[in-house]
Amino acid sequence: MTLLEKVKANLILDHSADDELIEMYTTAAIKYAESYQHLPEDFYTNNQMPPTTEQAVIMLTSHFYESRDGSTGGFFSDNVQAGQQVWNTVNLLLRLDRDWKV
Template sequence: MTLLEKVKANLILEHSADDGLLQLYITAAVRYAESYQHLTENFYADNPMPPTTEQAVIMLSSHFYESRDGSTGGFFADNVQAGQQVWNTVNLLLRLDRDWKV
């Protein structure tokens, strides 16, 4: 299953009208993961992505999609801390696979 398919499953999205947009969000989330983890750009194009990093990418891509109108979006839209919680969770997941070089 591709990352696009996994993000669409996470969003419960069955149409393909937004596939191009989703792919842009996935690319941005992967680049964020690589940067946060101190990896070179396109690292995950040539190397397997650990499950924790993949989950972070899926969550962040979904958040970008659900928040594209500027709101927090998603299930927790009524919670003012929802957007920040997404980032906290994504960063915690990415930290597990981070290259801690100084």
């Protein structure tokens, strides 16, 4: 299953009308992961993404997609702190595979 297919499964989307948009958000989420983890740019182009990082990318991509109109959206949408909860969860997952440089 491709990353696009995993994101669409997470979003419960069964159409391809937004595939280009989702791929754009996925690229942004991967760039964020590489930066947060202190990895070189395009690291995940040439290296396998660990499962925890992949889950963070899926969650962040889904958040970008569901929040594209400026709302918080997503699985935390009933909470005032929804946007922050998404970022906290994503960052916790990304920390597991972080290159801890000083």
